Amino acid sequence: TExxxxxxxQGNYGIDIPANKKFRGGEQLKVTSTDASGNKSTAAIVxxxxxxxxxxxxxxxxxxxxxxxxxxxxxxxxxxxxxPDGTExxxxxxxQGNYGIDIPANKKFRGGEQLKVT
Numbered sequence: 001t002e003x004x005x006x007x008x009x010q011g012n013y014g015i016d017i018p019a020n021k022k023f024r025g026g027e028q029l030k031v032t033s034t035d036a037s038g039n040k041s042t043a044a045i046v047x048x049x050x051x052x053x054x055x056x057x058x059x060x061x062x063x064x065x066x067x068x069x070x071x072x073x074x075x076x077x078x079x080x081x082x083x084p085d086g087t088e089x090x091x092x093x094x095x096q097g098n099y100g101i102d103i104p105a106n107k108k109f110r111g112g113e114q115l116k117v118t
Contacts (some may be wrong), residue, residue, distance in 0.1 A: 007033070025050025057099070059117050064109045069117065070100040082116040083107055 005015040030043040054074035062069055069081045073093040081089045081101050091101035103109075 023048040025052075057093075057117055059115075062109070062115060064111050066103065066109075068100045068102045069115060070098070071117070072097045073099055080118050082118075084113045084115070 001018075001021065003015050003017070005013045007013040025048055027048045029046050029048065031046060032043050033041045054077045057071050057073035057077075057079050059069060059071040069089070071079075073079050075093055075095050075097045077093050079091050079093060079099045079101065081091075083089070085107075087104075087107060089101050089103070091099045093099040
């Protein structure tokens with residue numbers, strides 16, 4: 001899709017992106033300018049940045065016998081688990097959005113403790 005706009009007398013421009021054009025982040029946009037004589041500039045390349053935060057991860061049941069905290073999150077996102085004593089554990093969701101973060105052997109739970117997962 002090609003979009004056009006006109007620069008003002010200061011050289012500033014803005015071009016609205018249609019509502020039906022959604023970007024995830026990482027896409028590259030090519031921007032050129034053309035003067036009144038029809039001379040076209042070389043393209044400036046800009047990469048779209050992903051500024052949309054992921055939804056909160058899901059967490060599977062954790063019991064006093066669980067060896068890890070697991071669930072789903074946005075694929076490739078970092079998942080952080082904060083234990084009741086303030087210890088922070090991290091893991092990365094795989095390309096299917098699944099994660100599993102091992103609970104250290106010295107951090108056992110009796111039941112009723114709360115874990116913060118972000």
